Amino acid sequence: MTEPARLRDTVTARALSERLDMAAVLGRGGPMYAGLARDLQRLVEDGAVAADARMPSERVLARVLGVSRVTVASAYRSLREQGVLTSVHGAGTFVVPRSDARPWGRLNAGEGPDVLEFVNAAPPPSAFLGAAYEAAARRLASTAAHSGYVPGGVEHLREAIARRYTMRGLPTTADQILVTAGATDAIHAVVEALVGPGNRVLVEHPTYPGALETMRAVGATCVPVPLDPGDPGAFVDTADRAARQHDPVLAYLMPDHANPSGSVLPTDTRRRLAATLHRHGVVTLVDEVAVDLDLDGAGALEPFGAPVPDRAVVTVGSLSKSVWGGLRLGWVRADAAHLARIATGYSHRQLSVSLIDQYAALELLADYEDVVAHRCAQLRAGRDALTAALARSVPSWRFRSPAGGLSVWCTLPSGQRSTDLVDRARERGLALAPGTRFGTGYAFDDCQRIPFTRTPEEIEDAVAVLAELMGGASAGPRERVPSRAVPDAVV
Numbered sequence: 001m002t003e004p005a006r007l008r009d010t011v012t013a014r015a016l017s018e019r020l021d022m023a024a025v026l027g028r029g030g031p032m033y034a035g036l037a038r039d040l041q042r043l044v045e046d047g048a049v050a051a052d053a054r055m056p057s058e059r060v061l062a063r064v065l066g067v068s069r070v071t072v073a074s075a076y077r078s079l080r081e082q083g084v085l086t087s088v089h090g091a092g093t094f095v096v097p098r099s100d101a102r103p104w105g106r107l108n109a110g111e112g113p114d115v116l117e118f119v120n121a122a123p124p125p126s127a128f129l130g131a132a133y134e135a136a137a138r139r140l141a142s143t144a145a146h147s148g149y150v151p152g153g154v155e156h157l158r159e160a161i162a163r164r165y166t167m168r169g170l171p172t173t174a175d176q177i178l179v180t181a182g183a184t185d186a187i188h189a190v191v192e193a194l195v196g197p198g199n200r201v202l203v204e205h206p207t208y209p210g211a212l213e214t215m216r217a218v219g220a221t222c223v224p225v226p227l228d229p230g231d232p233g234a235f236v237d238t239a240d241r242a243a244r245q246h247d248p249v250l251a252y253l254m255p256d257h258a259n260p261s262g263s264v265l266p267t268d269t270r271r272r273l274a275a276t277l278h279r280h281g282v283v284t285l286v287d288e289v290a291v292d293l294d295l296d297g298a299g300a301l302e303p304f305g306a307p308v309p310d311r312a313v314v315t316v317g318s319l320s321k322s323v324w325g326g327l328r329l330g331w332v333r334a335d336a337a338h339l340a341r342i343a344t345g346y347s348h349r350q351l352s353v354s355l356i357d358q359y360a361a362l363e364l365l366a367d368y369e370d371v372v373a374h375r376c377a378q379l380r381a382g383r384d385a386l387t388a389a390l391a392r393s394v395p396s397w398r399f400r401s402p403a404g405g406l407s408v409w410c411t412l413p414s415g416q417r418s419t420d421l422v423d424r425a426r427e428r429g430l431a432l433a434p435g436t437r438f439g440t441g442y443a444f445d446d447c448q449r450i451p452f453t454r455t456p457e458e459i460e461d462a463v464a465v466l467a468e469l470m471g472g473a474s475a476g477p478r479e480r481v482p483s484r485a486v487p488d489a490v491v
């Protein structure tokens, strides 16, 4: 706390009240101050309230939230005791910057040797990765005179990515592709170009937390549109109503094997949805990172946006799930006008994506059917192990076995909360992401995502812990499995 207090950001009571759902705090039972403290802590952990920010005074926050000053004072006291807040005499109450905070990872995966990491849905490196990099290194050796900077991406790679879209039924040329360092980078480039502070963005709900964070980072407001994987057709009307009511500039969707729900929009639904959003003048940002993870061989569906004009849809993809997140290779596909805007913004912060990664991607795309088949076989084994273990060991959980993707989205039995489960699982060495990560506000505390990206044995281990926590079959002392080092905050 070396900066003068007046230079720190102040979070207003109004801003906090917009992010706090007091009805939910009340509805959970227990002392109100404890619920308030917990939710304030979550805002700090999520980064919604910055480290070092000055909190509103107890009196003002109590008035804006419509609670007694004692409630706010007790919540602040509890947070001071936990080291989340600190009070500086005469200056106010501040969020304590955590000395161990890692600004690049809000969701700590728990990398200790004794932790089973089920936070992120991040598969291990593809078996094809090593050979691809060896070939890429040879290619690099023969391009000695090259500056190494390739704005927009290597032409052959953009051609290869464009060819895949064309094969899937979306005619695409290389100049419609911008190569990025992964899909997150691509989403960020698109959102920076098309969304401004105060704009609204429709998001399917549940959704990918990284996208929510990107929208918030540019000051946009996410409008959740409920998606029922059992009835995806209903989504069109709901999205239509939301577009009419909220006047969004963008909709963020995952039509193929959505994270976390596993939902796939049927062809007629995606056609109607694309047309509806286009009619409202909403650009759809389609996230296709899981498009190839078709585990049951159902066959690829028509790409979202195929029947609407190119300018209505911007698509992002990456090799992070089919190959490996460590590759950091993704892309944007857009019409010429959007791509020019997106690429110009991107060029201000990224001169060029790593050349050796682009060459490796080119190699991988040459054998892509084999690469995908191998990954799908691995994920299928994981999914089957997970669904069997869940059905056997935690029969009170409800879930649909997804046809693709990387995770199973479960509904917990009445009265169970994911946030509690996650805390208790952590004590047993199992790291999970709470359901609330996948929604806005307080949604999905009754849901739990379980990735099936780890080995069947590790999955069995994880479910044994869950069974024990649910009061079912005792798992006995778990033999600790060394965790792979998985990057934080992939989710």
Ligand SMILES: Cc1ncc(COP(=O)(O)O)c(C=O)c1O
Pocket (backbone or CB within 6 Å): 121, 181, 182, 183, 184, 185, 208, 210, 254, 259, 287, 289, 317, 318, 319, 320, 325, 329, 330, 490, 491
């Ligand atoms: C739906 C979705 N989009 C994007 C990403 C991030 O992908 P990348 O590693 O390519 O940045 C993820 C990672 O979990 C994801 O699930």
